[in-house]
Amino acid sequence: MPLVEITVVQGRSPTQLRTLISKVTEAVEAAIEAPLPSIRVILREVPATHWAAGDVTVAEREKK
Template identity: 65%
Template sequence: MPLIEVTLTEGRSPEQLRALISGLTRAAADAIDAPLQNIRVVLRELPETHWAAGDVTIAERRAREEGTP
């Protein structure tokens, strides 16, 4: 039973998330010939303040790019 886990920032529409689930499921089925009913997809959405790289959160990086202090 394949399990695909994805962590991404919040802000996508339910339709976008549904499309992601479908695309990942199809990709796994095609790649490893797994039955669709056996493929699990878990999406974890985090606020931009809870995801950082190089000690800078995504929220901080976006604010800097937009010129906001």
């Protein structure tokens, strides 16, 4: 049972998130010939204030 975990910054539309899940599922199915019902995708959304690179959060970067 393949399990894919994806973490993204909040702010994408429900349609974008649904498309991401579908395309990742399709990619796993094609890449390793996994049965579609066995593929699991976990999508986590993180607030922009909780995601940082180089000691600058995404929220801080967006304000600039």
